Amino acid sequence: MGETPHGTSDPTFYRSPSEAVAAPPEELAYVVAFDRSGERPDALATVDADPDSADYGHVVGWVEMPTLGDELHHFGWNACSSAFAHACHDITGLRRRYLLLPGLRSSNIHVLDTHPDPRRPALAKTISAEELAERAGYSRPHTLHCGPTGIYLSCLGGANGAEGPGGIALLDHDTFEVLRAWETDRGPQYLAYDAWWHLNQNTLVTSEWGTPGMIEDGLNPELLLANQYGHALHFWDLESGRHQQRVDLGEQHQMVLELRPAHDPEATWGFAGVVVSTEDLSASVWRWHRDGDRWAADKVITIPAEPADPELLPPALKPFGAVPPLVTDINLSVDDRFLYVSCWGTGELKQYDVSDPASPREVGSVRLGGIVGRAAHPADPERRLAGGPQMVEVSRDGRRVYVTNSLYGSWDDQFYPDGVGAWLAKLDTDPDAGGGLRVDERFFPRGEDFRGLRVHQVRLQGGDSSSDSYCFRR
Template structure:
């Protein structure tokens, strides 16, 4: 895939080998937050130099501050991706960056890649008045040029939320779903048009998770445990699968990149396991394939779960990566046989178990959380912040020390991972004080923002 985002937004899946051989990225974007800290400053979009031959390698080279305080920038995505590869008029130029707490949506113009600018702001009052939705999360471009965003609450923060559509001019269209019947909560989604299907997962209502984590909310059934399989053409739920007590808080969902495949994966955060789904005789089957045991930690009333918070699949669908935010490790599994994954490597970086490393003398204050992998499968970028109130609860030093963004070199042929000791972005040294970094995007495409149709 070309680094020139002014050309067509990306190749079809038939060109996946060319995409994997794309030029190495020169910059990446990540959102950085002051929400939830004592620093009264806006969250911002950080542009980071990742060119090893550059004098500013592993440094923040531009900061685009938002005009408001308290947005909690979280997940974000592009206006166009490989799903619209057949339309040469589409380009990967605009980032859609929602505020999880504010329900404000920023449209960012990256025409100048190293110095993005705010193009448009959609205010929360308009969103809530027109759609009765709040708490935007996952952003995906659709093949017809529209943008879809999962919304985790109604206008006052109750579940189940829904899915918001923006047109090509970034104006509100309304809901994607015909109704939310059968959905208790909302979180992430991924679609596969060749199979007329979309899969969505469940976190909880904003009113529940905004203040922080309370085990009593789990007992009260205030957190999700279902996967929903939607008819892509009718925008209605075909089938819901209750993962039960072993599948609490299913978060990130990932299909294979190959659009002919019906195989996919989801990580159940609290239960600390990975589930695999596939289509079987017209029915969607889901089964657990990986368990990460909880660990006794001094001072904790219960064994500490690993808390699987992010996962992704390499572009060639060979490797699955996921982060264990509380334990402090990242796992790489060979999923050539999706039903029988094999652990090929793991690295320790932060976490509560005391096994994390320092990078360039900098201790990781949180646990490995957001992951982003290059199209060639060789560079995995990692940040350590989850959500402001949860950070404050589980890693109270993170607000004062700031995040780290670090790089793991991956063996895309034989398996294996190693922390790159030459790359570390220290968000503890930012001009306005320590900041917390979250999701990461590549201008030229990455393995979680591109969907092939």
């Protein structure tokens, strides 16, 4: 990997995690919002995140999609700090400029340009579901990461109505054309969800949720109790697209979702979140790591279900008399010190010190919403919140944490049948003091701030803890 002279690339590309931590704080947060009914266009909202601004905590930009029924879900930047690993790309012309917004239901992908006015991005292009199917053989795009040879887009379904296999589509960095399917030999991999990597190890990691039919109408109890959702990690040769190893976490550990590799480019470990155990409704976090010339995974965090009055539970949970944590997202700070775990079912965001990644230690917790708890936000203490901390994003310096409350339309309706609403919260933490979480009372866009749409994920201006991978330790 060749050295690129510092200062010739986008200033929001950082050669190392420490450079990213020292960079200026974000002033804007981008939030995808979707219409559950599919009768109104989904949108990208821009929220002012500058505490010195008169508009702090308010929506200051709004752009609607040109199509209906997209259900915008995960989204991301066209380029990031992984650009320093490019072997054949002139990164002096590459910019963190475009946001790619996949529609999980429609399979369309909308490309929005944040220049020249980052508060008001403009639609630059729409990649159709037909192009994704024809050129890559996939549908239901879910998660994307900017990588050294293109944009990697994980997809849950196959083309032309095929349930699977899901996999990764590779898109061109500059034109956003769908190039091909990334895999050249998928081995036993069939189910898909997240994908990320250890660049310096030439290793890509993928996780498993389910096919479109397994998730479309909510959690299927029969499939869950039969342990049919994903329960494995897959390790690949990043350069060749060849499957190398499958690590099964145990069939009871259902739905292996978010992947968060260490940001240290020389590290060989990361964390994966598991939604639920069919043995006891607990959730868990696993650490993958090198074990000689193979990869291994160990459970390092277990979060138990919480007993509850069945009368307070939605129909799907009444027979169990308990609220499962439902770990639906995790996030690792750029300095690899703190792991954040969203318990969407109980309405809790947990903070762990993972300085020793094999032995996480809980150091902070906040509750907002929850299936039974419905904990209020201090900015609106009389309102019982629905939903819970779901997607979580951490600022580059690790001092601000943003959470949204919607999981997926049909799953929202199943677990919060009286309505999930819409809200975005911000929490503050002090890494120098060893962590701890405090809700920012000034920052709480909600409800009609998002024009009646639900909100799912946040991206931060200039990058965040889950948007970039780095090539140099210092």
